Amino acid sequence: MFEDLKPHLADLQKRLIIISITLGVMFFVCFAYYEPILKWMLAPIEAVLPVGSKMIAVEVSETFFTAVKVSLFGAFLISLPIIFWQIWLFLAPGLYSNEKKIIVPFVLGATIMFLMGAIFSYYIVVPFGFDFLVNFGSQVVAVTPSIGAYITFFIKIVFGFGIAFELPVITFFFAVIGIVNDKMMKDFFKYAVVFIFILAALLTPPDVVTQFLMAIPLILLYIVSIYIAKIFNPAGKEEIYEDDEEE
Numbered sequence: 001m002f003e004d005l006k007p008h009l010a011d012l013q014k015r016l017i018i019i020s021i022t023l024g025v026m027f028f029v030c031f032a033y034y035e036p037i038l039k040w041m042l043a044p045i046e047a048v049l050p051v052g053s054k055m056i057a058v059e060v061s062e063t064f065f066t067a068v069k070v071s072l073f074g075a076f077l078i079s080l081p082i083i084f085w086q087i088w089l090f091l092a093p094g095l096y097s098n099e100k101k102i103i104v105p106f107v108l109g110a111t112i113m114f115l116m117g118a119i120f121s122y123y124i125v126v127p128f129g130f131d132f133l134v135n136f137g138s139q140v141v142a143v144t145p146s147i148g149a150y151i152t153f154f155i156k157i158v159f160g161f162g163i164a165f166e167l168p169v170i171t172f173f174f175a176v177i178g179i180v181n182d183k184m185m186k187d188f189f190k191y192a193v194v195f196i197f198i199l200a201a202l203l204t205p206p207d208v209v210t211q212f213l214m215a216i217p218l219i220l221l222y223i224v225s226i227y228i229a230k231i232f233n234p235a236g237k238e239e240i241y242e243d244d245e246e247e
Helices: 002-032 032-050 061-078 080-094 104-133 147-164 167-176 181-185 189-203 209-234 237-246
Strands: none
Touching: 002 032, 002 061, 002 080, 032 061, 032 104, 032 147, 061 080, 061 147, 080 104, 080 209, 104 147, 104 167, 104 209, 104 237, 167 209, 181 189, 189 209, 189 237
């Protein structure tokens, strides 16, 4: 059994090495220009901070490690097409020839949807979330956020939305290879709504507005995913094929 897994493990190792090299190269590129990236990431919090307030560094090394985190985040975003391409190449050997042809829609769609999730969180969710957190109790306590904690929180939210927005792409892939159909997704809808609100509560700041700002788009994406499954693998498709074979 282990011998059968060796080729798959070797291929997995190859894909991980390519991804790691790509991330490494892009990291050094982003590190050389980390200040513009950092300014872009700080814009939402600076827009809601009281006049005269500044970000602070609690630890001596915090600014350096913040630059590292910013560079890694930038490297990840730039490397998205390569990452998804390598994921596809790892999955491809187990697919049929007609299924392997969807590599371009998969890589392109996965990259675009992740970036759409990141953009939505940056321009919609993050401003609302940090406006609430900064202004809550500001009459009593002066808000001086730590730059390291903020960047970590920012990356968590943007990354969470990026992953969440992959739902239509994942549905497309599973529908093409016959794992899910529209009926299965319709039957699971009420459980999906509960799961989406739990996910929103975990990934967003602790206020109802931002949680709904995440949950509502995800529910809409789930509905879109149902129609995607209906197009590429409608319920009853298997029975039609079986009837054709019997004839």
